[in-house]
Amino acid sequence: MDFNTLIDDRPADGLFRVHRAIFDDAEVFEAELARVFGGGWVFLGLADQAAGPHDFFTTRIGRVPVLVSRDGDGSLAAFVNSCPHKGSMLAQTACGNARLHVCPYHSWTFDSAGRNKAVKWKNAGGYSPAFAQTGHDLASLPRFGEYRGFLFGSLSADVPTLEDHLGEARKLLDLVAGQSEQGMELVPGMVTFTFDANWKLQLENCSDAYHFTSAHPSYLRVLERRREDPTTVTARSAWDSNRNWAEDAQGVQGGSFSMAHGHVLNWGVMGVSDAMPLFESADALATRVGTGARDWMFNMRNLTIFPNLQIAENASSQLRVIQPISAGRTEMRTWCIAPKGESAEARRQRIRQYEDFFNPSGMATPDDTVSYENCQRGYASRVDPWLQGYNRGATESRAGGNAFGDTIGLVPERSVAGGSQLGDETLFHGYYREWQRRMAGAAA
Amino acid sequence: MTAPHVAELTERDAERLLFREARLLDNGDWDAWLALYTEDSTFWMPAWRNEAETTGDPDRELSLIYYAGRRGIEERVWRARSGLSVASTPRPRVVHAVTNVLLEGEAGGEWAVSACFTVHLYDPRSGGVHVNFGRYDYRLRHGNGNGDGGNGGWLIAAKTITLLNDRIPTVVDFYSV
Structure with a gap:
């Protein structure tokens, strides 16, 4: 579908029309999730929702679960709220306080700055050297920013x-x-x-x-x-x-x-x-x-x-x-x-x-x-x-x-x-x- | 001087009043429903502070509905009947099922009563069906001849509605909890 054809924007004629399909078409919707919500800045929450050290809150960008956490030094960061191990959602509640986020599935553990602190039974796990060299931290949102307490993130770096x-x-x-x-x-x-x-x-x-x-x-x-x-x-x-x-x-x-x-x-x-x-x-x-x-x-x-x-x-x-x-x-x-x-x-x-x-x-x-x-x-x-x-x-x-x-x-x-x-x-x-x-x- | 007589509420009295309230809401007999409430009654449906706790102080925290005084629910009844609210016309059909009614004690002449509710709701506009469920906490006061006489003289001085499934599909109103 050519999404451009769904907006009839003719400023010279003084006419602007919108096609009904933009509201009820499933293909349009999937493209919106990918490009409107997945491709640009999206509001996440207020800095005040994680006011103190190790406070966090969770939200979503489209279907993607997001964790916004303040670390022990007071810096805010936003992560995909998904364990890099098997993908399980990590933080389970709308907000809270946690120095450590322990994945409820296999106990991989992350600090409030998103750093991996433990891979359970790592030494006995028979991991290859190549695996050990890959990072195990939480994936940061490609872009994260604050303006006067309003927090925004983007799933795209571009x-x-x-x-x-x-x-x-x-x-x-x-x-x-x-x-x-x-x-x-x-x-x-x-x-x-x-x-x-x-x-x-x-x-x-x-x-x-x-x-x-x-x-x-x-x-x-x-x-x-x-x-x-x-x-x-x-x-x-x-x-x-x-x-x-x-x-x-x-x-x-x-x-x-x-x-x-x-x-x-x-x-x-x-x-x-x-x-x-x-x-x-x-x-x-x-x-x-x-x-x-x-x-x-x-x-x-x-x-x-x-x-x-x-x-x-x-x-x-x-x-x-x-x-x-x-x-x-x-x-x-x-x-x-x-x-x-x-x-x-x-x-x-x-x-x-x-x-x-x-x-x-x-x-x-x-x-x-x-x-x-x-x-x-x-x-x-x-x-x-x-x-x-x-x-x-x-x-x-x-x-x-x-x-x-x-x-x-x-x-x-x-x-x-x-x-x-x-x-x-x-x-x-x-x-x-x-x-x-x-x-x-x-x-x- | 003898202490003022405190009317004794029985569990059966409480059930009668609560079941009658449910029936009046189901029937849309809202004038009779309002008459169950004292003029200074509190009608309160708190919001949820987090996954586990509702808000507790209506002046510092948000509620879904909070009225100190019957006037508030009288306004809601007026609005629902006005024909000026598309959300209220046509109204969903509702049935309230009230169970687990317990007397929780008496203080200052008012009896605390708790109960559980489910409200099944059918929206004829969409064909949609939903169930609101939660707990009621009442304070009941004897009207001593004032107010509605149909409940052994008992009136509602306060009602708190704890709506457990608070991800609300489009609308919730006084008649659907």
Whole structure:
């Protein structure tokens, strides 16, 4: 299959179409695992998930199990979580602390820096001199890097530097990492859910301003009911005090930035509001990072670092890792990400707002994921294989940045700004241009 | 002065209340279900901190659902009925099986009761079948004439749902645990 033919990208005609096969074709999916996930930088986790000496956490790149470990000297490294002896997965848990990782199958042993410390019964094993000369350490990921506590790895060595890969998106990660001088942490309690739909539906939905009032009216009405009844015991919502999504909102209410390598931000204007847990730090942040960056920290921001990291700061603050399982099935690992050192009251508020909106047991996310599954059913059709969800905002998209991004010195490839009813879809182009590039085998 | 009388909960009382709650959820009789809860009741489904432990402090750790006050589950019922949530329409058919009901003691006029649950779920939209399973921990309080009278006067002051299989297929809601 020529994957290039699945994206109909005609900027001169103002048309962008995506073929349904990219969401449900098994050959496309296998190529994505090899080239998108196996051929470029992929988010692994936060440095804080392995904060102390010998701490570790595990994850996957596509189907490949990965172990991220901090050694006794404090250095982080990432390995394939597979014993070089027979291939058994080594670390068994999502996180932990281990000076030594002992393979449960034949007891080969590795230290927290991945070095082989023991091959059981080595001297009596009758090994050839040639075998003794081969290395027995854990296989390191060909590339591993950190940017302000965000850890990335690549199964391919043929990639640009992490700095180049992230590019301008680093300034958007700064808005997350900079909310506390001590950095960010994941609130204890990981929530994992699956949906029977393609992983790119999650990629798109995070960036989709158009769906909000259609998919989430039950959540929005619950907020209205809370406002009418001040005796409510439930949390105030940032959506409630900032109505950039409301169809009667006037003026520029938000927009999008598309950056090189498929990284995308959609954003909405939100004031510095006491409905947000960060409010207690508003003055200190203005002093430390300047009012421009501070105000951006309060804006609604949904950031995707292609292909698998999303940080959604809207109703609360969520870090999501997208794990594709098959063309029609995806696993999401999700956490509440929060500034270290915030007050107990701010933390409580953040957690309540998070549970309301983001959980698969909450009042908004299920209406997204069930919609993904409805889309996946619809993709079975090839009667008209071309999807039309990539064209809102075509006349509003500008090369380069705009006055909003200028306040943090952001120089994106394209930017869009508009009213609450714009619902830009051109930001998805960034995803699919990068997808096309990686699927063509480009170093990413 | 004599100590205030503490109503005595029997295992049979507890079973009746828990089985009735299960039946009301299965039937979608949510007004009657809400009436089993005290106005200040806590409804809590913790998340898991790691492979072995659930989160323990809802103000510092994440929960799947946490409401201090019946108002929270009233909102959920409103949402599920609103017709405004595609995740809630059409609703899965569910059957709750509640077993191993044990009295765990009394403190401050409230009785601790534990139980096990399985909720079999059939989603007519997908034809999919799933089982949620885990443990319930309740605190039951005698209503002394207030609230629902159909349970020997016993009401739910707190319910903790420990969902053991927490890799959640798409959605879990109050009616499916």
